[in-house]
Amino acid sequence: MVYKLTVFEKNGEKLLDESFEAQNDQEAKDKGMELLHHYAYEDYTYRCASPLGKLVLFHV
Numbered sequence: 001m002v003y004k005l006t007v008f009e010k011n012g013e014k015l016l017d018e019s020f021e022a023q024n025d026q027e028a029k030d031k032g033m034e035l036l037h038h039y040a041y042e043d044y045t046y047r048c049a050s051p052l053g054k055l056v057l058f059h060v
Contacts, residue, residue, distance in 0.1 A: 003028040003056065005035055007046040016041060025056045032057045 001023070007016035016039060022028035032048040035041075036057075048057035 001028075001051050003032065003048055003050055005032050005046065005048045005057070007036070007039070007041045007044050009044065015044065016046075025050060025054065029056045 001021065002019050003022050005016065005018050005020065006014065009015055016035075018035060020028075020031055020035070022031055028048060028050065033042075036046060042059075044059075046057065046059050047055055049055055
């Protein structure tokens with residue numbers, strides 16, 4: 001399944017919009033956190049959504 005990770009600046013500007021594959025929501029959560037750590041975006045507003053629209057990661 002293809003998941004989508006999006007990171008935003010406080011003013012709403014999109015900083016990252018990346019798709020990646022994962023077998024399930026837990027794997028997507030782990031991969032999403034790895035990407036956030038890689039780009040140092042852990043403290044920004046972000047969301048990671050499944051192909052069905054379910055949020056697997058979310059931070060404001």
